[in-house]
Amino acid sequence: MTLSDVATPSSLGMPAPLRSRRDRVRSGAIHVFLLLGSVFYIVPFFWMLTTSLKGSGRELTMPPEWIPDPIVWGNYAKALTVVPMLQFAQNTLVITATATVVGVLMSSLAGFAFARLRFPGRDQIFSLCLASLMLPGMVTLIPEFLVFKQLSMIDTFVPLIVPWSLGGSAFAVFLFRQYALTVPLELDEAARVDGAGAFRIWWTIILPLMRPALATATILSVIHHWNDFLRPLVYLHTPAKRTLAIGLALFKSEYLVEWNLMMAAATCMLIPIMILFFVAQRYFVQGIVMSGIKG
Protein backbone atom coordinates (compact mmCIF):
# COMPACT_ATOMS: atom_id res chain seq x y z
CA MET A 1 0.00 0.00 0.00
CA THR A 2 1.38 3.39 -0.93
CA LEU A 3 -0.06 6.77 -0.20
CA SER A 4 -1.76 6.65 -3.58
CA ASP A 5 -3.02 3.09 -3.21
CA VAL A 6 -5.42 4.34 -0.64
CA ALA A 7 -7.63 4.90 -3.63
CA THR A 8 -10.18 7.60 -4.12
CA PRO A 9 -13.76 6.48 -4.53
CA SER A 10 -15.58 7.98 -7.45
CA SER A 11 -17.82 10.72 -6.24
CA LEU A 12 -20.99 8.70 -5.70
CA GLY A 13 -20.48 6.92 -8.98
CA MET A 14 -21.12 10.05 -10.98
CA PRO A 15 -19.13 10.14 -14.23
CA ALA A 16 -16.70 13.02 -14.47
CA PRO A 17 -18.19 15.00 -17.39
CA LEU A 18 -21.50 15.30 -15.57
CA ARG A 19 -19.95 16.99 -12.56
CA SER A 20 -22.15 19.83 -11.60
CA ARG A 21 -21.15 23.37 -10.84
CA ARG A 22 -21.77 22.59 -7.20
CA ASP A 23 -19.24 19.77 -7.30
CA ARG A 24 -16.66 22.06 -8.81
CA VAL A 25 -17.20 24.65 -6.10
CA ARG A 26 -16.87 21.90 -3.54
CA SER A 27 -13.64 20.59 -4.98
CA GLY A 28 -12.28 24.14 -5.11
CA ALA A 29 -13.11 24.66 -1.45
CA ILE A 30 -11.33 21.43 -0.53
CA HIS A 31 -8.32 22.61 -2.49
CA VAL A 32 -8.15 25.92 -0.66
CA PHE A 33 -8.53 24.15 2.67
CA LEU A 34 -5.77 21.61 1.91
CA LEU A 35 -3.47 24.28 0.55
CA LEU A 36 -3.85 26.55 3.58
CA GLY A 37 -3.44 23.63 5.96
CA SER A 38 -0.30 22.41 4.27
CA VAL A 39 1.44 25.71 5.04
CA PHE A 40 1.60 24.70 8.71
CA TYR A 41 3.12 21.35 7.75
CA ILE A 42 5.65 22.57 5.19
CA VAL A 43 6.94 25.86 6.61
CA PRO A 44 8.78 24.24 9.56
CA PHE A 45 10.71 22.04 7.12
CA PHE A 46 11.51 25.08 5.02
CA TRP A 47 12.66 26.96 8.11
CA MET A 48 14.87 24.07 9.16
CA LEU A 49 16.52 23.87 5.73
CA THR A 50 17.02 27.58 5.30
CA THR A 51 18.45 27.94 8.81
CA SER A 52 20.80 25.03 8.20
CA LEU A 53 22.33 26.83 5.21
CA LYS A 54 23.01 30.19 6.85
CA GLY A 55 26.45 31.40 7.81
CA SER A 56 27.25 31.55 11.51
CA GLY A 57 25.42 34.41 13.16
CA ARG A 58 23.26 35.09 10.12
CA GLU A 59 20.44 32.97 11.50
CA LEU A 60 20.07 35.74 14.10
CA THR A 61 19.67 38.68 11.74
CA MET A 62 16.45 40.65 11.71
CA PRO A 63 14.60 40.77 9.42
CA PRO A 64 15.44 37.13 8.60
CA GLU A 65 17.00 36.03 5.34
CA TRP A 66 14.35 33.77 3.83
CA ILE A 67 16.84 32.48 1.29
CA PRO A 68 20.31 32.36 2.83
CA ASP A 69 22.91 34.50 1.11
CA PRO A 70 25.50 33.07 0.79
CA ILE A 71 24.37 29.46 1.00
CA VAL A 72 26.77 27.70 3.35
CA TRP A 73 26.84 23.98 2.57
CA GLY A 74 29.83 23.68 4.86
CA ASN A 75 27.46 23.72 7.83
CA TYR A 76 26.68 20.09 7.15
CA ALA A 77 30.31 19.02 7.25
CA LYS A 78 30.78 21.12 10.37
CA ALA A 79 27.70 19.72 12.10
CA LEU A 80 29.01 16.21 11.55
CA THR A 81 32.38 16.99 13.09
CA VAL A 82 31.77 19.52 15.87
CA VAL A 83 29.99 16.69 17.67
CA PRO A 84 31.13 13.16 16.75
CA MET A 85 27.95 12.59 14.73
CA LEU A 86 29.47 9.84 12.59
CA GLN A 87 30.42 7.93 15.72
CA PHE A 88 26.84 8.36 16.98
CA ALA A 89 25.51 7.21 13.62
CA GLN A 90 27.69 4.12 13.79
CA ASN A 91 26.45 3.31 17.30
CA THR A 92 22.87 3.78 16.18
CA LEU A 93 23.44 1.51 13.18
CA VAL A 94 24.97 -1.26 15.30
CA ILE A 95 22.06 -1.18 17.74
CA THR A 96 19.40 -0.84 15.07
CA ALA A 97 20.77 -3.57 12.82
CA THR A 98 21.36 -6.16 15.53
CA ALA A 99 18.12 -5.59 17.38
CA THR A 100 16.13 -5.53 14.15
CA VAL A 101 17.55 -8.66 12.53
CA VAL A 102 17.39 -10.80 15.66
CA GLY A 103 14.14 -9.26 16.86
CA VAL A 104 12.31 -9.74 13.57
CA LEU A 105 13.45 -13.38 13.31
CA MET A 106 12.50 -14.17 16.89
CA SER A 107 9.11 -12.52 16.69
CA SER A 108 8.33 -14.20 13.37
CA LEU A 109 9.21 -17.53 14.96
CA ALA A 110 6.93 -16.76 17.88
CA GLY A 111 4.15 -15.49 15.61
CA PHE A 112 4.44 -18.67 13.56
CA ALA A 113 4.25 -20.81 16.69
CA PHE A 114 1.17 -18.96 17.99
CA ALA A 115 -0.56 -19.39 14.63
CA ARG A 116 0.44 -22.92 13.64
CA LEU A 117 1.59 -25.05 16.53
CA ARG A 118 -0.40 -26.52 19.35
CA PHE A 119 1.04 -26.40 22.83
CA PRO A 120 -0.47 -26.07 26.28
CA GLY A 121 -1.31 -22.53 27.35
CA ARG A 122 -0.85 -21.14 23.86
CA ASP A 123 -3.87 -18.88 23.85
CA GLN A 124 -3.27 -17.67 27.39
CA ILE A 125 0.32 -16.78 26.58
CA PHE A 126 -0.82 -14.98 23.44
CA SER A 127 -3.34 -12.91 25.43
CA LEU A 128 -0.53 -11.98 27.81
CA CYS A 129 1.48 -10.87 24.80
CA LEU A 130 -1.38 -8.66 23.62
CA ALA A 131 -1.97 -7.30 27.13
CA SER A 132 1.68 -6.25 27.32
CA LEU A 133 1.00 -3.86 24.44
CA MET A 134 -0.96 -1.76 26.92
CA LEU A 135 1.82 -1.76 29.50
CA PRO A 136 3.57 1.61 29.78
CA GLY A 137 7.26 1.07 29.13
CA MET A 138 8.20 3.10 32.21
CA VAL A 139 6.72 0.45 34.54
CA THR A 140 9.18 -2.20 33.43
CA LEU A 141 12.06 0.14 32.66
CA ILE A 142 13.05 0.84 36.28
CA PRO A 143 13.20 -2.82 37.43
CA GLU A 144 14.93 -3.72 34.19
CA PHE A 145 17.48 -0.95 34.74
CA LEU A 146 18.17 -2.30 38.22
CA VAL A 147 18.77 -5.78 36.79
CA PHE A 148 21.25 -4.50 34.22
CA LYS A 149 22.87 -2.46 36.97
CA GLN A 150 23.44 -5.64 38.99
CA LEU A 151 24.92 -7.26 35.88
CA SER A 152 27.21 -4.21 35.37
CA MET A 153 25.82 -3.76 31.88
CA ILE A 154 24.93 -0.10 32.16
CA ASP A 155 26.72 1.95 29.51
CA THR A 156 26.81 -0.97 27.07
CA PHE A 157 24.57 -1.66 24.09
CA VAL A 158 23.29 -4.87 25.67
CA PRO A 159 20.22 -3.34 27.38
CA LEU A 160 19.28 -1.68 24.11
CA ILE A 161 19.62 -4.80 22.01
CA VAL A 162 18.82 -7.90 24.05
CA PRO A 163 15.35 -7.12 25.49
CA TRP A 164 14.07 -6.00 22.10
CA SER A 165 15.68 -8.94 20.27
CA LEU A 166 14.06 -11.46 22.57
CA GLY A 167 10.79 -10.18 23.88
CA GLY A 168 10.55 -6.57 22.87
CA SER A 169 8.02 -6.16 20.18
CA ALA A 170 4.72 -7.73 21.11
CA PHE A 171 3.23 -5.94 18.14
CA ALA A 172 5.57 -7.71 15.71
CA VAL A 173 4.56 -11.06 17.20
CA PHE A 174 0.93 -10.11 16.67
CA LEU A 175 1.66 -9.03 13.10
CA PHE A 176 3.39 -12.29 12.22
CA ARG A 177 0.71 -14.38 13.86
CA GLN A 178 -2.02 -12.69 11.85
CA TYR A 179 0.00 -13.12 8.69
CA ALA A 180 0.87 -16.77 9.32
CA LEU A 181 -2.83 -17.51 9.80
CA THR A 182 -3.42 -16.61 6.15
CA VAL A 183 -0.87 -19.12 4.81
CA PRO A 184 -2.62 -22.37 3.71
CA LEU A 185 -2.21 -25.12 6.29
CA GLU A 186 -1.70 -27.77 3.57
CA LEU A 187 1.84 -26.50 3.06
CA ASP A 188 2.79 -27.40 6.63
CA GLU A 189 1.13 -30.77 6.35
CA ALA A 190 2.93 -31.62 3.13
CA ALA A 191 6.24 -30.65 4.70
CA ARG A 192 5.45 -32.60 7.83
CA VAL A 193 4.73 -35.72 5.76
CA ASP A 194 8.15 -35.21 4.21
CA GLY A 195 9.58 -35.26 7.70
CA ALA A 196 10.26 -31.57 8.33
CA GLY A 197 10.21 -30.34 11.92
CA ALA A 198 8.66 -27.11 13.17
CA PHE A 199 11.89 -25.10 12.68
CA ARG A 200 12.32 -26.36 9.12
CA ILE A 201 8.71 -25.49 8.29
CA TRP A 202 9.18 -22.00 9.70
CA TRP A 203 12.48 -21.36 7.98
CA THR A 204 11.86 -22.91 4.57
CA ILE A 205 8.12 -22.47 4.06
CA ILE A 206 6.50 -19.86 6.26
CA LEU A 207 9.29 -17.29 6.44
CA PRO A 208 9.66 -16.85 2.65
CA LEU A 209 5.89 -16.51 2.35
CA MET A 210 5.76 -13.85 5.04
CA ARG A 211 7.96 -11.41 3.15
CA PRO A 212 5.52 -8.50 3.29
CA ALA A 213 5.14 -8.91 7.05
CA LEU A 214 8.92 -9.17 7.39
CA ALA A 215 9.34 -5.91 5.50
CA THR A 216 6.74 -4.17 7.63
CA ALA A 217 8.17 -5.43 10.92
CA THR A 218 11.69 -4.50 9.83
CA ILE A 219 10.70 -0.96 8.97
CA LEU A 220 8.79 -0.50 12.23
CA SER A 221 11.80 -1.78 14.16
CA VAL A 222 14.29 0.40 12.28
CA ILE A 223 12.21 3.52 12.88
CA HIS A 224 11.77 2.61 16.53
CA HIS A 225 15.49 2.25 17.15
CA TRP A 226 16.46 5.22 15.05
CA ASN A 227 14.16 7.47 17.08
CA ASP A 228 14.37 5.84 20.48
CA PHE A 229 15.31 8.43 23.06
CA LEU A 230 14.33 7.39 26.57
CA ARG A 231 16.16 4.07 26.72
CA PRO A 232 19.50 5.26 25.30
CA LEU A 233 19.25 8.26 27.63
CA VAL A 234 18.87 5.95 30.60
CA TYR A 235 21.45 3.35 29.59
CA LEU A 236 24.27 5.11 27.73
CA HIS A 237 26.52 7.52 29.61
CA THR A 238 29.91 7.65 27.90
CA PRO A 239 29.77 10.32 25.16
CA ALA A 240 31.42 8.01 22.60
CA LYS A 241 28.65 5.46 23.06
CA ARG A 242 25.76 7.78 22.39
CA THR A 243 23.20 7.19 19.70
CA LEU A 244 22.15 9.86 17.20
CA ALA A 245 19.00 10.72 19.10
CA ILE A 246 20.74 11.53 22.37
CA GLY A 247 23.78 12.89 20.56
CA LEU A 248 21.57 15.41 18.83
CA ALA A 249 19.77 16.29 22.06
CA LEU A 250 23.08 17.00 23.76
CA PHE A 251 24.14 19.22 20.89
CA LYS A 252 22.00 21.82 22.55
CA SER A 253 23.25 21.56 26.10
CA GLU A 254 26.95 20.82 25.66
CA TYR A 255 27.99 22.97 22.75
CA LEU A 256 27.49 26.57 21.90
CA VAL A 257 24.00 27.10 20.61
CA GLU A 258 24.55 27.49 16.92
CA TRP A 259 21.11 27.06 15.46
CA ASN A 260 22.34 26.73 11.90
CA LEU A 261 24.53 23.74 12.82
CA MET A 262 21.81 22.24 14.96
CA MET A 263 19.33 22.44 12.10
CA ALA A 264 21.91 20.88 9.77
CA ALA A 265 22.33 18.01 12.22
CA ALA A 266 18.57 17.63 12.55
CA THR A 267 18.25 17.47 8.77
CA CYS A 268 20.92 14.77 8.65
CA MET A 269 18.96 12.70 11.12
CA LEU A 270 15.82 13.04 9.02
CA ILE A 271 17.38 12.08 5.68
CA PRO A 272 17.73 8.29 6.22
CA ILE A 273 14.09 8.08 7.34
CA MET A 274 13.02 10.01 4.25
CA ILE A 275 14.99 7.66 2.02
CA LEU A 276 13.45 4.66 3.74
CA PHE A 277 10.03 6.21 3.25
CA PHE A 278 10.40 6.86 -0.45
CA VAL A 279 12.08 3.52 -1.17
CA ALA A 280 9.74 1.30 0.81
CA GLN A 281 6.64 3.48 0.95
CA ARG A 282 4.35 0.50 0.52
CA TYR A 283 5.49 -1.35 3.66
CA PHE A 284 6.05 1.87 5.51
CA VAL A 285 2.44 2.96 5.19
CA GLN A 286 1.18 -0.57 5.69
CA GLY A 287 2.98 -0.86 9.01
CA ILE A 288 1.49 2.37 10.24
CA VAL A 289 -2.01 1.56 9.07
CA MET A 290 -1.88 -1.95 10.49
CA SER A 291 -0.79 -0.77 13.88
CA GLY A 292 -3.73 1.62 13.99
CA ILE A 293 -6.61 -0.18 12.38
CA LYS A 294 -6.94 -3.48 14.14
CA GLY A 295 -9.75 -2.20 16.33
Added chain:
Amino acid sequence: MLCIAPWFIGFVVFTAIPMVSAFGIALTKWDIIGNPEFVGLANFQKMANDRIFYKSLSNTFLISFSAVPLNLTVALVLALALNQKVRGVNLYRTVYFLPSQMPLVAASLLWLWIFNPDFGLANILLAMVGLPPLKWLFDPDLARPTIVLITLWGGVGTAMMVFLAGLQGIPQSLYEASAIDGASRVRQFQHVTLPMLSPVIFFNLIIGIISSFQAYFTLIYNTTRGGPANETLIYIIFIFFKAFQDFEMGYATALSLVLFAVVLVLTGIQFLLARRWVYYEGDDRA
Protein backbone atom coordinates in the same frame (compact mmCIF):
# COMPACT_ATOMS: atom_id res chain seq x y z
CA MET B 1 7.13 -25.33 22.10
CA LEU B 2 10.78 -24.67 21.36
CA CYS B 3 9.72 -22.20 18.72
CA ILE B 4 8.37 -19.65 21.12
CA ALA B 5 11.14 -20.29 23.64
CA PRO B 6 13.38 -17.33 22.67
CA TRP B 7 10.50 -14.90 22.60
CA PHE B 8 8.94 -16.37 25.71
CA ILE B 9 12.18 -16.18 27.70
CA GLY B 10 12.55 -12.58 26.61
CA PHE B 11 8.98 -11.84 27.56
CA VAL B 12 9.36 -13.41 31.00
CA VAL B 13 12.75 -11.87 31.76
CA PHE B 14 12.17 -8.39 30.37
CA THR B 15 8.44 -7.87 30.78
CA ALA B 16 6.84 -10.27 33.25
CA ILE B 17 9.53 -10.39 35.93
CA PRO B 18 10.18 -6.61 35.91
CA MET B 19 6.42 -6.07 36.09
CA VAL B 20 6.05 -8.33 39.12
CA SER B 21 9.19 -7.13 40.85
CA ALA B 22 7.97 -3.54 40.43
CA PHE B 23 5.40 -4.30 43.12
CA GLY B 24 8.23 -5.29 45.46
CA ILE B 25 10.53 -2.38 44.62
CA ALA B 26 7.67 0.06 45.19
CA LEU B 27 7.67 -0.95 48.84
CA THR B 28 11.31 -0.05 49.37
CA LYS B 29 13.57 2.91 49.69
CA TRP B 30 16.41 2.37 47.28
CA ASP B 31 19.08 4.78 46.08
CA ILE B 32 20.76 2.14 43.83
CA ILE B 33 24.11 2.36 45.64
CA GLY B 34 22.99 0.80 48.90
CA ASN B 35 20.62 -2.07 49.53
CA PRO B 36 16.87 -1.65 49.24
CA GLU B 37 15.25 -0.96 52.56
CA PHE B 38 11.69 -2.15 53.16
CA VAL B 39 9.44 0.78 54.02
CA GLY B 40 5.96 -0.64 53.49
CA LEU B 41 3.54 1.82 51.94
CA ALA B 42 5.63 4.86 52.79
CA ASN B 43 6.17 5.69 49.12
CA PHE B 44 2.45 5.89 48.56
CA GLN B 45 2.00 8.09 51.62
CA LYS B 46 4.75 10.31 50.33
CA MET B 47 2.88 10.58 47.05
CA ALA B 48 -0.28 11.70 48.83
CA ASN B 49 1.63 14.67 50.24
CA ASP B 50 3.71 15.44 47.17
CA ARG B 51 2.50 18.64 45.54
CA ILE B 52 4.55 17.97 42.40
CA PHE B 53 2.89 14.58 42.05
CA TYR B 54 -0.55 16.20 41.76
CA LYS B 55 0.82 18.90 39.51
CA SER B 56 2.35 16.40 37.12
CA LEU B 57 -0.85 14.31 37.05
CA SER B 58 -2.96 17.32 36.16
CA ASN B 59 -0.43 18.46 33.55
CA THR B 60 -0.56 15.04 31.94
CA PHE B 61 -4.34 15.06 31.79
CA LEU B 62 -4.45 18.63 30.52
CA ILE B 63 -1.93 17.94 27.76
CA SER B 64 -2.89 14.40 26.70
CA PHE B 65 -6.64 14.93 26.95
CA SER B 66 -6.52 18.03 24.80
CA ALA B 67 -3.78 16.99 22.37
CA VAL B 68 -5.00 13.50 21.52
CA PRO B 69 -8.68 14.29 20.75
CA LEU B 70 -7.57 17.42 18.90
CA ASN B 71 -5.07 15.40 16.86
CA LEU B 72 -7.68 12.79 16.02
CA THR B 73 -10.23 15.41 14.99
CA VAL B 74 -7.78 17.16 12.68
CA ALA B 75 -6.66 13.78 11.33
CA LEU B 76 -10.26 12.82 10.59
CA VAL B 77 -11.02 16.11 8.85
CA LEU B 78 -7.87 15.77 6.76
CA ALA B 79 -8.63 12.16 5.93
CA LEU B 80 -12.12 13.13 4.76
CA ALA B 81 -10.69 15.89 2.57
CA LEU B 82 -7.91 13.67 1.22
CA ASN B 83 -10.40 10.94 0.40
CA GLN B 84 -11.99 13.19 -2.23
CA LYS B 85 -11.15 13.40 -5.88
CA VAL B 86 -8.99 16.49 -6.01
CA ARG B 87 -5.98 17.08 -8.14
CA GLY B 88 -2.63 16.53 -6.43
CA VAL B 89 -4.16 14.47 -3.66
CA ASN B 90 -1.06 12.27 -3.38
CA LEU B 91 1.16 15.26 -2.93
CA TYR B 92 -1.09 16.57 -0.18
CA ARG B 93 -1.09 13.18 1.51
CA THR B 94 2.71 13.16 1.52
CA VAL B 95 2.89 16.71 2.85
CA TYR B 96 0.53 16.00 5.74
CA PHE B 97 2.07 12.63 6.49
CA LEU B 98 5.79 13.38 6.45
CA PRO B 99 6.03 15.48 9.64
CA SER B 100 4.86 12.46 11.62
CA GLN B 101 7.97 10.61 10.49
CA MET B 102 10.41 13.29 11.61
CA PRO B 103 12.61 11.87 14.39
CA LEU B 104 11.16 13.31 17.60
CA VAL B 105 14.43 14.71 18.88
CA ALA B 106 15.00 16.55 15.61
CA ALA B 107 11.42 17.82 15.63
CA SER B 108 11.79 19.03 19.21
CA LEU B 109 14.90 21.03 18.38
CA LEU B 110 13.25 22.45 15.29
CA TRP B 111 10.26 23.67 17.27
CA LEU B 112 12.47 24.99 20.03
CA TRP B 113 14.12 27.11 17.35
CA ILE B 114 10.81 28.16 15.80
CA PHE B 115 9.51 29.26 19.20
CA ASN B 116 12.75 30.96 20.18
CA PRO B 117 11.56 34.22 21.85
CA ASP B 118 14.24 36.37 20.20
CA PHE B 119 14.89 34.99 16.73
CA GLY B 120 12.22 32.34 16.18
CA LEU B 121 9.96 32.08 13.17
CA ALA B 122 6.80 32.22 15.26
CA ASN B 123 7.56 35.71 16.53
CA ILE B 124 8.77 36.83 13.09
CA LEU B 125 5.38 35.86 11.71
CA LEU B 126 3.62 37.65 14.56
CA ALA B 127 5.66 40.77 13.85
CA MET B 128 4.69 40.59 10.19
CA VAL B 129 1.04 40.98 11.12
CA GLY B 130 1.89 43.64 13.70
CA LEU B 131 1.52 41.58 16.87
CA PRO B 132 3.89 41.77 19.86
CA PRO B 133 6.31 38.84 20.38
CA LEU B 134 5.39 36.02 22.76
CA LYS B 135 7.60 33.89 24.97
CA TRP B 136 5.84 30.65 23.94
CA LEU B 137 7.54 27.69 25.65
CA PHE B 138 9.10 30.01 28.22
CA ASP B 139 5.81 31.55 29.30
CA PRO B 140 4.16 29.54 32.10
CA ASP B 141 0.69 30.33 30.75
CA LEU B 142 1.52 29.56 27.16
CA ALA B 143 3.87 26.57 27.47
CA ARG B 144 1.19 23.87 27.58
CA PRO B 145 -0.84 25.20 24.61
CA THR B 146 2.41 25.53 22.67
CA ILE B 147 3.24 21.88 23.33
CA VAL B 148 -0.24 20.89 22.14
CA LEU B 149 0.30 22.96 18.99
CA ILE B 150 3.57 21.13 18.32
CA THR B 151 1.85 17.75 18.68
CA LEU B 152 -0.57 18.87 15.96
CA TRP B 153 2.34 19.04 13.56
CA GLY B 154 3.89 15.65 14.20
CA GLY B 155 0.98 13.73 15.64
CA VAL B 156 -1.64 14.00 12.93
CA GLY B 157 -0.03 12.14 10.01
CA THR B 158 -0.21 8.56 11.24
CA ALA B 159 -3.80 8.80 12.48
CA MET B 160 -4.72 10.43 9.18
CA MET B 161 -3.35 7.48 7.21
CA VAL B 162 -5.18 5.06 9.47
CA PHE B 163 -8.45 6.95 8.99
CA LEU B 164 -7.91 7.09 5.23
CA ALA B 165 -7.50 3.33 5.12
CA GLY B 166 -10.60 3.04 7.30
CA LEU B 167 -12.60 5.25 4.94
CA GLN B 168 -11.55 3.04 2.04
CA GLY B 169 -12.92 0.06 3.87
CA ILE B 170 -16.46 1.45 3.93
CA PRO B 171 -18.47 -0.28 1.19
CA GLN B 172 -19.43 2.14 -1.57
CA SER B 173 -22.86 0.49 -1.71
CA LEU B 174 -23.78 2.06 1.63
CA TYR B 175 -23.28 5.52 0.16
CA GLU B 176 -25.19 4.64 -2.97
CA ALA B 177 -28.08 3.21 -1.01
CA SER B 178 -28.27 6.23 1.28
CA ALA B 179 -28.04 8.60 -1.72
CA ILE B 180 -31.03 6.87 -3.26
CA ASP B 181 -32.86 7.36 0.01
CA GLY B 182 -32.11 11.06 -0.37
CA ALA B 183 -29.50 11.43 2.35
CA SER B 184 -27.44 14.61 2.20
CA ARG B 185 -23.67 14.49 2.56
CA VAL B 186 -23.91 15.63 6.13
CA ARG B 187 -26.37 12.89 6.97
CA GLN B 188 -24.24 10.35 5.14
CA PHE B 189 -21.32 11.36 7.28
CA GLN B 190 -23.45 11.10 10.39
CA HIS B 191 -25.13 7.79 9.62
CA VAL B 192 -22.67 5.95 7.39
CA THR B 193 -19.11 7.25 7.72
CA LEU B 194 -18.97 7.89 11.44
CA PRO B 195 -20.56 4.60 12.56
CA MET B 196 -18.45 2.59 10.13
CA LEU B 197 -15.30 4.34 11.24
CA SER B 198 -16.03 4.27 14.97
CA PRO B 199 -13.98 1.14 15.79
CA VAL B 200 -10.93 2.75 14.24
CA ILE B 201 -11.54 6.07 15.99
CA PHE B 202 -12.06 4.28 19.27
CA PHE B 203 -8.94 2.17 18.95
CA ASN B 204 -6.84 5.20 18.08
CA LEU B 205 -8.22 7.12 21.01
CA ILE B 206 -7.12 4.43 23.49
CA ILE B 207 -3.76 3.84 21.88
CA GLY B 208 -3.27 7.56 21.33
CA ILE B 209 -3.82 8.52 24.94
CA ILE B 210 -1.78 5.66 26.33
CA SER B 211 1.10 6.21 23.96
CA SER B 212 0.94 9.99 24.49
CA PHE B 213 2.07 9.46 28.08
CA GLN B 214 5.30 8.12 26.68
CA ALA B 215 5.53 9.89 23.32
CA TYR B 216 5.51 13.38 24.79
CA PHE B 217 8.52 12.51 26.93
CA THR B 218 10.99 13.14 24.12
CA LEU B 219 9.27 16.33 23.01
CA ILE B 220 9.02 17.85 26.47
CA TYR B 221 12.41 16.65 27.69
CA ASN B 222 14.07 18.33 24.71
CA THR B 223 12.13 21.56 24.80
CA THR B 224 11.02 22.67 28.25
CA ARG B 225 12.29 19.85 30.52
CA GLY B 226 9.03 20.21 32.40
CA GLY B 227 9.37 23.95 32.94
CA PRO B 228 8.61 26.81 33.18
CA ALA B 229 7.37 26.62 36.77
CA ASN B 230 6.55 22.91 36.26
CA GLU B 231 3.76 23.82 33.86
CA THR B 232 4.75 21.12 31.36
CA LEU B 233 6.07 18.63 33.89
CA ILE B 234 4.13 15.60 32.73
CA TYR B 235 3.95 12.46 34.80
CA ILE B 236 6.47 10.43 32.80
CA ILE B 237 9.06 13.22 33.07
CA PHE B 238 8.42 13.39 36.80
CA ILE B 239 9.05 9.62 37.12
CA PHE B 240 12.18 9.91 35.01
CA PHE B 241 13.63 12.68 37.18
CA LYS B 242 12.81 10.79 40.37
CA ALA B 243 14.40 7.58 39.08
CA PHE B 244 17.39 8.72 37.09
CA GLN B 245 18.30 12.08 38.58
CA ASP B 246 17.32 11.77 42.23
CA PHE B 247 17.83 7.98 42.21
CA GLU B 248 14.75 7.40 44.32
CA MET B 249 14.08 4.02 42.72
CA GLY B 250 11.45 2.89 45.20
CA TYR B 251 9.43 6.08 44.94
CA ALA B 252 9.77 6.20 41.14
CA THR B 253 8.58 2.61 40.84
CA ALA B 254 5.59 3.36 43.06
CA LEU B 255 4.83 6.30 40.78
CA SER B 256 5.08 4.11 37.71
CA LEU B 257 2.61 1.65 39.23
CA VAL B 258 0.13 4.51 39.61
CA LEU B 259 0.64 5.19 35.90
CA PHE B 260 -0.07 1.53 35.23
CA ALA B 261 -3.29 1.77 37.25
CA VAL B 262 -4.32 4.90 35.36
CA VAL B 263 -3.74 3.13 32.05
CA LEU B 264 -5.81 0.15 33.22
CA VAL B 265 -8.67 2.39 34.34
CA LEU B 266 -8.58 4.38 31.11
CA THR B 267 -8.66 1.24 29.03
CA GLY B 268 -11.57 -0.05 31.09
CA ILE B 269 -13.55 3.20 30.83
CA GLN B 270 -13.03 3.40 27.12
CA PHE B 271 -14.16 -0.16 26.58
CA LEU B 272 -17.32 0.60 28.55
CA LEU B 273 -17.95 3.80 26.62
CA ALA B 274 -17.22 2.03 23.37
CA ARG B 275 -20.19 -0.27 23.88
CA ARG B 276 -22.39 2.80 23.73
CA TRP B 277 -21.09 4.42 20.60
CA VAL B 278 -18.82 2.10 18.69
CA TYR B 279 -20.44 0.10 15.94
CA TYR B 280 -18.98 -3.31 15.20
CA GLU B 281 -20.27 -5.12 12.17
CA GLY B 282 -22.65 -7.96 12.98
CA ASP B 283 -23.55 -6.33 16.27
CA ASP B 284 -27.13 -5.11 16.30
CA ARG B 285 -26.85 -3.25 19.53
CA ALA B 286 -25.47 -0.34 17.49
